Amino acid sequence: MRAAVQHRYGPPSVLASSEVGIPSPGRGDVLVQVGAAAVHPGDYFVMTGEPYVVRLVFGLRRPRHGIPGRDLAGVVAAVGKDVTALRPGDEVFGWSTAGTLAEYACVPADNLVPVPANVSVVHAAAVAxxxxxxxxxxxxxxxxxxxxxxxxxxxxxxxxxxxxxxxxxxxxxxxxxxxxxxxxxxxxxxxxxxxxxxxxxxxxxxxxxxxxxxxxxxxxxxxxxxxxxxxxxxxxxxxxxxxxxxxxxxxxxxxxxxxxxxxxxKPFTSVEERQDLLTLADLLATGQVTPVIDRTYPLDDAADALRHVAAGHTRGKVVITV
CATH class of the missing domain: 3.40.50.720 (NAD(P)-binding Rossmann-like Domain)
Incomplete structure (x- = not known):
């Protein structure tokens, strides 16, 4: 599969479009064929390794996961043995810690919820x-x-x-x-x-x-x-x-x-909670929340997308289409 890959910390130029193997889902995982993936300032920090404190979590000398990205939306391609709530063909959105700037991503089933019928894959990718x-x-x-x-x-x-x-x-x-x-x-x-x-x-x-x-x-x-x-x-x-x-x-x-x-x-750090993701899906479905999309980029231009995010002043979200 095609993916944006980095082998060291640094500016967006460290990203390269490469061919890598398709991951295999574990028992509780879902293999998602990624339709779109949003990027945000946190992705830029992880890519550059600055502030240095992020390296304590993501790898001291180089990124532990070579594929950046966290938010995604797409179609279920396969499910692990213990997954019963989702099945191939379902359209889902959520987040993954294993990298989403790729054609496929493995995601724990609890990190995904169905995309509302009135929401596009690009808008759903912007949410998590x-x-x-x-x-x-x-x-x-x-x-x-x-x-x-x-x-x-x-x-x-x-x-x-x-x-x-x-x-x-x-x-x-x-x-x-x-x-x-x-x-x-x-x-x-x-x-x-x-x-x-x-x-x-x-x-x-x-x-x-x-x-x-x-x-x-x-x-x-x-x-x-x-x-x-x-x-x-x-x-x-x-x-x-x-x-x-x-x-x-x-x-x-x-x-x-x-x-x-x-x-x-009250400074805080957001916590990944499925119930909150379901709440957001309801807000999307009822039209109370509509994601604002600043720009979209193709996967091969992931470096440009992160440059745009780093420059600041984005209007809403920046999304990469796959």
């Missing part, structure tokens, strides 16, 4: 990581309730575009922060209010929010907290932090400061 992050941040971490005010920074990006829609589905009054060129996009996602950060600094405005999902880190934590209500919740879903520890430094800072204020500072 970014939409799960938005859903868990808003519903599980912030416990957003109807009528609460929610502000989403980076509202036109991968996580942000899902977060605006999910917050609306939860009944919140939503404000999205984005650049001028994305104001109409964010408004079309259902945002009640849109702040153009090139004209207005939301941290210095009078409005206070019950929940802020900060996907950008354009402002220090102390500044963002000014826009919170006295008992509001701030979820910092970003952080640069240099080549060694990346966002971990901001996470530690947020946790320490949370102990000295009535405000809730």
């Amino acid at each position: 990581t970014s939409a799960l992050t938005a859903l868990q941040a808003l519903r599980k971490i912030a416990n957003v309730q109807p009528g609460q005010t929610v502000l989403v920074t980076g509202a036109s990006g991968g996580v942000g575009s899902f977060a605006v829609q999910i917050a609306k589905a939860l009944g919140a009054e939503v404000t999205g922060v984005c650049s001028t060129r994305n104001v109409e996009l964010v408004r079309s996602l259902g945002a009640d209010h849109v702040v153009d950060y090139t004209e207005t600094d939301f941290t210095r405005a009078e409005q206070r929010y019950d929940v802020i999902l900060d996907n950008v880190e354009a402002q220090p934590l102390a500044a963002v907290r000014r826009a919170l209500t006295p008992t509001g919740t701030l979820i910092p879903n970003s952080g640069h932090g240099g080549r060694w520890i990346g966002p971990i430094g901001r996470i530690i800072t947020a946790r320490v400061r949370s102990g000295f204020t009535r405000q809730h500072l």
Whole structure:
């Protein structure tokens, strides 16, 4: 099969289109013929091996899995002996830790759910990581309730575009922060209010929010907290932090400061949960959530797709078609 393969950490040029063997599913696995696979900043970090902390998980000297990618959608080609809920021919979406930028990928059956009939394979591929992050941040971490005010920074990006829609589905009054060129996009996602950060600094405005999902880190934590209500919740879903520890430094800072204020500072890491993936499938099926696709690339241009992601300012998701 054809796949995007890397043998060392580095920039997108380390990726090469190569022929490799088709993997064999284990007892609880599903072999998926990949139709599309989304890429996001996390894939770029794993490819480059920076911040260096990612190497503790993905391989110290070189990537443990030579094929990058995590999110996918496609058709079940074969199933392991213990798999009963899926069968060949089913259209599915979800995530895999074994690499998805390939014609086939082996995926644990619990990491997959059926694609709703009204959703294309490209749109389904865009969902898993970014939409799960938005859903868990808003519903599980912030416990957003109807009528609460929610502000989403980076509202036109991968996580942000899902977060605006999910917050609306939860009944919140939503404000999205984005650049001028994305104001109409964010408004079309259902945002009640849109702040153009090139004209207005939301941290210095009078409005206070019950929940802020900060996907950008354009402002220090102390500044963002000014826009919170006295008992509001701030979820910092970003952080640069240099080549060694990346966002971990901001996470530690947020946790320490949370102990000295009535405000809730809650950095988190999304967890792969099948029930949340099923919830997202329902939101897709009912039209409450629609993935925003920035660009699509063919598999042979996977390096260009990751360059585009690394440049920042994507509108929604970048998807590779196979």
